[in-house]
Structures are given as structure tokens and as C-alpha cells.
Amino acid sequence: MICVRNRKERKEFEEVDLKNMRLFNKYCRYRRLFAKFSKNPRNSGRSLELKAETAETFEYYTVSRHSCSNSNKEIIPLIELHWFLARTKVNRLYLNRCDRRNLWNIVDAIDSIRPDIRHVSVECGKHLQFELDDISKIEKSNFFDSDASYIAVKSCPFVVETLTIEKFRETTRWSIGYLDEKQISKLPQAVVRYISVDKGHINLREFLQNFLRSIPKTEQYYFAALHNKNGAWNWNSIREALDELEKDQITYSEKSNDSDANPQNSSKTYTIKTPNNNWKIDIEVENNPDEDIEISPKFEMTINSFTPPEEEEAQQQQPE
Structure with missing residues (x-):
């Protein structure tokens, strides 16, 4: 559902991404309405627009209610990470199964808008290995200033150079x-x-x-x-x-x-x-x-x- 684009791609797909983001915001309003409606005891036994016992997923919501299709084949709109973080309050962000290229694409998108995220965990394990040139990127990145509280990597060949970066002092747990x-x-x-x-x-x-x-x-x-x-x-x-x-x-x-x-x-x-x-x-x-x-x-x-x-x-x- 979430995709990551570089700066050139964000400009190219801006119109589509903003349209999908508006649809996602509409889905969020539906979820808030559903939660408010289901908690009200006076609505017991009533159906109105909320027919299911549980809230619909975004995928089902877009296909069933908004006819997201292409050549008669159902598709799920992609939400671009940059626009998602710019227009959505995110308390926790978990990054997993990222290799170096994917991780830095995500970090660049986050750094471009500097969202207020309270907790970030980078749990990539066997998929991620930091190299020497990552050290300068980490030092320049706002993402690693205080957001990343836990980082798990496959290996770290330059371990002392990485773990002595000052911005990690007393804030980051490493595996x-x-x-x-x-x-x-x-x-x-x-x-x-x-x-x-x-x-x-x-x-x-x-x-x-x-x-x-x-x-x-x-x-x-x-x-x-x-x-x-x-x-x-x-x-x-x-x-x-x-x-x-x-x-x-x-x-x-x-x-x-x-x-x-x-x-x-x-x-x-x-x-x-x-x-x-x-x-x-x-x-x-x-x-x-x-x-x-x-x-x-x-x-x-x-x-x-x-x-x-x-x-x-x-x-x-x-x-x-």
C-alpha cells in the first residue's frame, strides 16, 4: 500500500499520489466514524451505512466503494510515503526487511519533510548491512538524530566507526x-x-x-x-x-x-x-x-x- 519515490518520481506522479492521498484521508474519516458509531450503545442492532461487524480494510474499502479498477482488473491505490508522512500523524514507524537502497530511499523521504514521529524502529536484520559510506549519511540525516531508538542489522563491518557516532549517544539500542x-x-x-x-x-x-x-x-x-x-x-x-x-x-x-x-x-x-x-x-x-x-x-x-x-x-x- 505504501510506496517510496525519489524526488524525480514524486514530481512525475504528484497528481496521482495526491488523488490517492485524498482517498486515504476519506478512508480515515470512515474509520473514525465507524469507531464512534460502534461505541455508542444506542446504535446497537442498527446498520445504517456501516454494515459489517468490523471495519473494512483500506484495500476492500477502495475496491468496493470507489471502483478502483484498471482494464477490469481491481487495483489498490498506492500511498506515497512522502505525502503520507506530510499529511498523517504517525506515532510509531517500524522499518523491516529493508536493504541499504530501500532504507536510504525511505530515510531521504522522511528527511525531506521531517515529520514528528515519536518512535522509530529499524529492524532489518539479515537484510541490512551498514558500510563505511553509510557513516557520513547517518551523521547528515535528521532521521537518525533522535527518531531511531532501535536498530537491528545483519552485520556492521565498521562497527566502532558506526557505534561511536555522537547522535547515537544514550538513545539507540543496537542489535x-x-x-x-x-x-x-x-x-x-x-x-x-x-x-x-x-x-x-x-x-x-x-x-x-x-x-x-x-x-x-x-x-x-x-x-x-x-x-x-x-x-x-x-x-x-x-x-x-x-x-x-x-x-x-x-x-x-x-x-x-x-x-x-x-x-x-x-x-x-x-x-x-x-x-x-x-x-x-x-x-x-x-x-x-x-x-x-x-x-x-x-x-x-x-x-x-x-x-x-x-x-x-x-x-x-x-x-x-
């Missing part, structure tokens, strides 16, 4: 597909609020030490289906890595979450205090007896910033 060891090692430089990584490789010992010594701006991380580049899994290696940070005034405690109900998985929580922040790191490992013990098993890891109860209580007691 990214596969990342390699080098890309994951740079994630502490990101400025986004939340990062989720699905599949990848990591040097866990090196990542934890670098992460805890730095001052990350991201407060939440989730990693799924990771493989440790160090080979066979060893919980002692994590303890040794954390023990080495004592000289940096970094302390930790460890808690086992193993359960008899799920013997195939092994899980631990690390509560870590650094000079700059406090972190909870949860790691869960799949213990598959059929896998080569020399190969790291898949594991999940979540990292969350938190305020200890005693510090939170002290903050609340401070006079304003």
Missing part, C-alpha cells in the same frame, strides 16, 4: 549479527545505550580486562552464541584474568548458578567493582559432550551496569 574478535574488542568505545551481538568470536580474557579498565558509555550488553578464541573452556582462566586486575583497584565476587534441573549448562555471575563503575557479568556455557573439548563451546554473556544498594541508599539520603 548486530556476527562480529569477529577484533570487532568485539572495540565495543567498549561505543556510545549507544544497549548492544546485542548474535554469534561471534571473542578473546574473553583479553576482552574482560580491557573492558573493565576502560570507561564504557554503553550500560548493557548481550552476547549470544559466542566462541572463545582461547580454545577449551576454563573457568579458572576468567578468575586469573580478574585477579590480575587487583592492581587496578578492581575487585570482584563470583557466584555459581548451576542447577540440577539444567545439568548441560554451567553458569556464573561476577559482581565487579571498578574505580569508574560497577558491573554484573553473567556467563552461561553449553556443556555438549559430543563437541571437541579443544574447541570452545558456545556461551552467552550479559553485562549490566548497576548501582550497589548501599550507594543507591546514600544517594537518596543526600539533601537536595
